[in-house]
Amino acid sequence: MSTAKDLFIISMDAQPDAAVGQGDLSLALAGAELIDLIGARAVALDGDRIVPDGQPALEDGLLDRASAALNRQAPYExxxxxxxxxxxxxxxxxxxxLEEDGHLIRGRRGRSPFGADRLELTDSAARRGAVSRWKAEEPVLAALASAVGIHNGESQGPGLDDEAVTTVLAGVNDAVMELEAVRQRRSIEKAAFANVWRGP
Incomplete structure (x- = not known):
């Protein structure tokens, strides 16, 4: 399984105690894809720019789509x-x-932050693999989960020594903080607008 799929599974397992925003998770998933592309030598980073480095067979449909979506012209993205x-x-x-692959099913009752119907993880090898990676405090998965507010107990986990991966993780954290700032600004604007209509 890809890091992004493992992250999605962990975000589902974290419900309902640690609600994960769709926007935050989407940004972290994009970061997870990029880290896997770096690991597969499909891309390299030149500073903070993503330089495509071939198109290897990735054996994952969404990662293949991510690779195909890369900007392949200088100065790169x-x-x-x-x-x-x-x-x-x-x-x-x-x-x-994950639904198509049978790793997620629609529950009979309740609602989910991921849609109107309750989604449930099946007891699959994919779920067991993600949970095993999580319990082992794998640093990339732990850092991505932390960016969206999911923390693995009290442990901070081991550090990272890959500069490219660290750059991506920093980008994910910055993007999530920027998204939260936008949410707060909109909330303030909405409250101010409501106050105008209510009057003194």
Whole structure:
């Protein structure tokens, strides 16, 4: 399984105690894809710019789509732009893929933050693999989960020594904080508008 699919599964397992925003998760999923593309040597980073480095067979439909979506012309795309562009509605794409593969099913009752129907993870090898990686405090998965507000107990986990991966993770954190700032600004504007209509 890809890091992005593992992250999605962990975000589902974290419900309902740690609600994950769709926008936050989509940004983190785009970061997870980029980290897997770096690991597969499909891309490299030149500073913060994503430089395509061939198109290897990735054996994952969504990662293949991510690779195909890369900007392959200089001066290439900065990590932050990739996160916002690729991340648009990406959590919905992963939900659909996991449903199609039988890793997610529609529950009989209740509602889910991921849609009107309650979604439940099946007891699959994919789920067990993601949980195993999570319990082992794998640093990339832990850092991506932390960016969207999911924390693995009290442990901070081991550090990262890959500069490219660290750059992507920093970009994910910055993008999530920017999205939260936009939410807060909109909330303030909405409250101010409501106050105008209520009057003194």
């Amino acid at each position: 900065p990590v932050e732009e990739w996160l916002w562009r690729r991340g648009r509605d990406l959590s919905a794409a992963y939900q659909a893929a």
